[in-house]
Amino acid sequence: MAQPVTLADVARHAGVSLATASRVVNGSTRVVGESLREKVLASATALRYEANPAAQAIVRGHLDVVGLVVPDIEDPYFSAIAASLMARAEENGLMVALTSTGRQADREVEYVAALRRHRARALVVVGSRTTDTEHQARLQTELQELVDRGGRVALVSQRRLPFDTVAIENRAGARSLAEALVGLGYRRFAALAGPDSLLTSTDRITGFRSGLAGAATLPQENVGVEEFTRDGGYRAMTTLLGRRRSGALPGEGPLCVFAVNDVMAVGAMSAVRDAGLEPGRDVALAGFDDIATLRDVSPRLTTVRVDLARLGREALDLTLGPLPDKPRTRRVKCEVVLGGSTPAVGQSPLRPR
Amino acid sequence: MAQPVTLADVARHAGVSLATASRVVNGSTRVVGESLREKVLASATALRYEANPAAQAIVRGHLDVVGLVVPDIEDPYFSAIAASLMARAEENGLMVALTSTGRQADREVEYVAALRRHRARALVVVGSRTTDTEHQARLQTELQELVDRGGRVALVSQRRLPFDTVAIENRAGARSLAEALVGLGYRRFAALAGPDSLLTSTDRITGFRSGLAGAATLPQENVGVEEFTRDGGYRAMTTLLGRRRSGALPGEGPLCVFAVNDVMAVGAMSAVRDAGLEPGRDVALAGFDDIATLRDVSPRLTTVRVDLARLGREALDLTLGPLPDKPRTRRVKCEVVLGGSTPAVGQSPLRPR
DNA sequence: CCTCCTTGGGAAAGCGGTTTCCGGTACAGT
DNA sequence: ACTGTACCGGAAACCGCTTTCCCAAGGAGG
Numbered sequence: 008m009a010q011p012v013t014l015a016d017v018a019r020h021a022g023v024s025l026a027t028a029s030r031v032v033n034g035s036t037r038v039v040g041e042s043l044r045e046k047v048l049a050s051a052t053a054l055r056y057e058a059n060p061a062a063q064a065i066v067r068g069h070l071d072v073v074g075l076v077v078p079d080i081e082d083p084y085f086s087a088i089a090a091s092l093m094a095r096a097e098e099n100g101l102m103v104a105l106t107s108t109g110r111q112a113d114r115e116v117e118y119v120a121a122l123r124r125h126r127a128r129a130l131v132v133v134g135s136r137t138t139d140t141e142h143q144a145r146l147q148t149e150l151q152e153l154v155d156r157g158g159r160v161a162l163v164s165q166r167r168l169p170f171d172t173v174a175i176e177n178r179a180g181a182r183s184l185a186e187a188l189v190g191l192g193y194r195r196f197a198a199l200a201g202p203d204s205l206l207t208s209t210d211r212i213t214g215f216r217s218g219l220a221g222a223a224t225l226p227q228e229n230v231g232v233e234e235f236t237r238d239g240g241y242r243a244m245t246t247l248l249g250r251r252r253s254g255a256l257p258g259e260g261p262l263c264v265f266a267v268n269d270v271m272a273v274g275a276m277s278a279v280r281d282a283g284l285e286p287g288r289d290v291a292l293a294g295f296d297d298i299a300t301l302r303d304v305s306p307r308l309t310t311v312r313v314d315l316a317r318l319g320r321e322a323l324d325l326t327l328g329p330l331p332d333k334p335r336t337r338r339v340k341c342e343v344v345l346g347g348s349t350p351a352v353g354q355s356p357l358r359p360r
Numbered sequence: 361m362a363q364p365v366t367l368a369d370v371a372r373h374a375g376v377s378l379a380t381a382s383r384v385v386n387g388s389t390r391v392v393g394e395s396l397r398e399k400v401l402a403s404a405t406a407l408r409y410e411a412n413p414a415a416q417a418i419v420r421g422h423l424d425v426v427g428l429v430v431p432d433i434e435d436p437y438f439s440a441i442a443a444s445l446m447a448r449a450e451e452n453g454l455m456v457a458l459t460s461t462g463r464q465a466d467r468e469v470e471y472v473a474a475l476r477r478h479r480a481r482a483l484v485v486v487g488s489r490t491t492d493t494e495h496q497a498r499l500q501t502e503l504q505e506l507v508d509r510g511g512r513v514a515l516v517s518q519r520r521l522p523f524d525t526v527a528i529e530n531r532a533g534a535r536s537l538a539e540a541l542v543g544l545g546y547r548r549f550a551a552l553a554g555p556d557s558l559l560t561s562t563d564r565i566t567g568f569r570s571g572l573a574g575a576a577t578l579p580q581e582n583v584g585v586e587e588f589t590r591d592g593g594y595r596a597m598t599t600l601l602g603r604r605r606s607g608a609l610p611g612e613g614p615l616c617v618f619a620v621n622d623v624m625a626v627g628a629m630s631a632v633r634d635a636g637l638e639p640g641r642d643v644a645l646a647g648f649d650d651i652a653t654l655r656d657v658s659p660r661l662t663t664v665r666v667d668l669a670r671l672g673r674e675a676l677d678l679t680l681g682p683l684p685d686k687p688r689t690r691r692v693k694c695e696v697v698l699g700g701s702t703p704a705v706g707q708s709p710l711r712p713r
Numbered sequence: 714c715c716t717c718c719t720t721g722g723g724a725a726a727g728c729g730g731t732t733t734c735c736g737g738t739a740c741a742g743t
Numbered sequence: 744a745c746t747g748t749a750c751c752g753g754a755a756a757c758c759g760c761t762t763t764c765c766c767a768a769g770g771a772g773g
Contacts, residue, residue, distance in 0.1 A: 009505070009508045009509060011509065011729095013728090013729055013730080014729065014730060014731095015729075015730090023752080023753085024752065024753040024754075025729095025730085025731090025753085025754090025755095026731080026732080026733095026752075026753060026754080026755090027751090027752060027753070029730065029731060029732085030731090030732095030752095033730095033731085035731080035732080037732090037750095037751080037752095038750080038751075039751075039752085040750090040751065040752080043751090043752080057473075057477050058477070058729085058730075059418065059477070059479070059728090059729055059730070060477055060478050060479075061414045061415075061417035061418045061423065061478070061479060061728095061729080061730090062414075062418050062728075062729035062730040062731090062758090063729085063730060063731080064414035064730095064758095065412065065414045065415050065418060065728095065729085065730075065731095065758050065759060065760085066729085066730055066731050066732085066757080066758050066759095067730090067731075067758090068758085070414065072457075072478075079443070080433065080439050080442055080443050080446065080458070081436070081439050081440055081442075081443040081652075083434070083436060083439075083653055086433050086434050086436075086439045087434055089433055089434075089460075090432070090433050090434040090460060093433065093459070093460050094462060097462070097467070102457070102459070102474055102478075103458075103459060104425075104455075104457040104458070105433070105456075105457070105458035105459075106446070106455070106456060106458075107442075107443060107446050109447060109450070114450070120410075121455055124410050124411070124412070124413055125413050125414070125425075125455075126412070126413075126414055152362070155362045156362060156364065237652075237653075237656070270653075273653075273656045274656065276656055276658070277655075277656045277658075280658060299434075299590075300436060300590075300623075300626075300653050300654070301653070302630075303590070303626045303627065303629055303630045303657065304656065304657050304658070305629070305633060305657070305658060364759095366758090366759055366760085367759065367760060367761095368759075368760090376722080376723085377722065377723040377724075378723085378724090378725095378759095378760080378761095379722075379723060379724080379725090379761085379762080379763095380721090380722060380723075382760065382761060382762085383721095383722095383761090383762095386760090386761085388761080388762080390720095390721080390722095390762090391720080391721075392721075392722085393720090393721060393722085396721090396722080411759085411760080412758090412759055412760070414758095414759080414760095415728090415758075415759035415760040415761090416759085416760060416761080417728095417760095418728050418729060418730085418758095418759085418760075418761095419727080419728050419729095419759085419760055419761045419762085420728090420760090420761075421728085
């Protein structure tokens with residue numbers, strides 16, 4: 008097994024001391040004379056020297072790696088954020104260590120702890136922002152410990168903790184969406200939500216309600232609660248359609264269903280089709296996030312565009328600048344995108360039922 | 361800034377030597393007497409000691425981290441593989457450092473080098489398997505160096521290099537797909553391919569051709585070459601439709617278009633719609649991979665299912681077992697999935713044109 | 714009872730770097 | 744010519760951990 012070449016090898020080869028070699032290859036505060044400098048550099052290239060990051064980490068106290076923790080890398084929402092963050096990291100010459108918790112809160116804490124142990128210089132946690140206060144407390148402890156050791160932390164979509172945060176304007180976005188749907192003529196609404204403990208979900212529902220204003224209501228019984236995933240959307244929609252068939256669903260006129268994210272909306276679309284109905288005609292459907300991979304579904308999903316790429320970039324940037332006195336929050340605006348899944352009532356192929 | 365507690369702190373607190381403390385907390389070959397052992401353990405918990413992985417890496421020569429390099433984490437194909445690999449890693453108590461190269465070959469080598477420097481104990485490279493021999497050579501050099509230092513390497517879908525590999529049966533899968541399509545009555549084919557340098561793409565085209573056997577042909581001029589992405593699929597399909605409109609496309613009867621992956625196929629679907637046509641009616645369309653996120657598109661895409669979860673798991677497993685004498689190859693079978701995007705000719709809503 | 718092994722503990726030597734501290738040289742100031 | 748002071752190079756300490764090497768004590772065998 009070939010031994011890696013060490014700085015000592017370089018120093019020996021260049022005929023200088025270890026100290027000088029170190030000063031040259033990393034560019035410390037101290038200056039090294041031109042002649043020696045060149046010799047060392049030449050030796051380093053000749054021997055194809057590469058610094059051992061572990062050794063540097065141990066003495067410097069931190070590693071040039073930023074950790075990223077997401078709930079589920081397979082979800083396009085998170086992979087979009089991850090991709091943009093990594094691109095930004097690349098621009099800054101940083102390595103990213105990405106971990107995915109499989110939506111398990113306890114693993115989130117574990118991974119944060121692991122990355123802290125590894126002396127990551129910064130940590131970005133993309134949140135499954137919950138109301139589970141015990142979990143939040145443990146997470147905060149871990150993150151604070153990292154900060155105490157000189158590390159940096161940024162959260163995405165998780166405003167509850169006292170660290171720099173990039174937040175999506177979930178309420179405002181959902182409100183605008185509701186307003187737009189009311190503008191299209193809808194008066195009868197239902198929603199597919201994630202678990203109540205997920206603040207992203209509840210915020211969007213709340214915002215949506217406020218956007219309905221006086222024009223319409225979203226009765227609690229019309230809110231189907233399920234997993235925050237594609238399958239959750241499918242199940243919630245199936246239940247909803249069953250209730251409509253049996254006449255148990257309040258309200259009248261064309262039904263417009265708001266799924267709290269696009270992935271659920273797409274699952275719901277399939278549920279509609281599997282029930283022998285046509286999305287956009289028999290049931291109007293809106294989502295949230297404007298996931299790129301799903302922009303090709305037909306009919307085009309009405310949704311709220313979130314600039315996911317910006318989320319990732321901003322989060323990393325927050326960890327790179329100087330440490331602020333108090334936690335900062337960057338809010339990312341949303342924008343309603345109308346598609347064929349919610350045609351205007353009346354002049355549309357949508358048939359009331 | 362709080363200083364982390366070190367093993368020396370633990371030793372002092374327990375009143376034992378550093379050596380003893382080390383032996384207890386990591387469980388070396390040497391046995392430590394029961395009484396001391398308990399004292400050390402108690403002190404470790406009391407002080408909330410955590411080993412510094414960097415320090416361990418430097419002395420052990422490797423870190424308990426497996427590196428994963430993918431071309432584009434935003435592509436659901438790769439994120440599915442990544443997710444399954446990480447799940448498997450989790451089962452084995454391993455950390456995964458995931459990096460995404462943005463489909464740039466030179467960055468692939470860079471990341472591999474970086475992970476090698478970091479002394480990752482294993483490395484899994486999910487391939488943009490190309491014909492670029494210079495790149496392949498550099499990659500091989502880097503990987504070999506890792507192996508020489510006692511690390512492990514596994515490749516996914518990149519059979520050209522002498523390391524353990526998990527390979528998709530691209531040819532066999534594409535052949536079965538072509539056979540199925542011929543069985544449905546199609547006789548006029550076109551394809552949307554990735555760059556010729558991408559072996560995955562060319563293999564699938566080759567396999568597809570062989571599956572047509574005598575029944576039909578796939579003329580070279582009917583193969584649109586574009587990026588291996590959604591937008592590539594869109595563009596290639598747009599071009600193809602233009603050629604069909606102008607009568608420049610050979611063959612006759614209903615047209616069946618094979619996109620070498622689902623993401624391209626979905627882009628193509630949008631191109632079809634944007635041209636005022638209906639996928640499955642005016643143009644039949646098939647993909648490859650059976651991406652989960654895209655299973656809800658309508659009409660259901662005819663495709664070739666690849667067990668992506670298995671790819672990730674097997675790849676990791678290859679790096680965990682004992683080092684084999686010679687590179688192993690695990691082949692993953694494919695399975696044709698028929699959907700509404702390729703209705704049977706004649707009894708279908710598909711209209712020839 | 715004396716030697717020969719075990720057995721278990723600690724001192725110390727690394728691992729690959731960074732940084733402090735010290736000494737020597739060259740140059741400016743007087 | 745003499746001192747003060749940058750300036751630059753190297754020796755050595757140190758970061759946190761593992762492991763070798765040495766030593767003391769206890770048990771078995773003769």
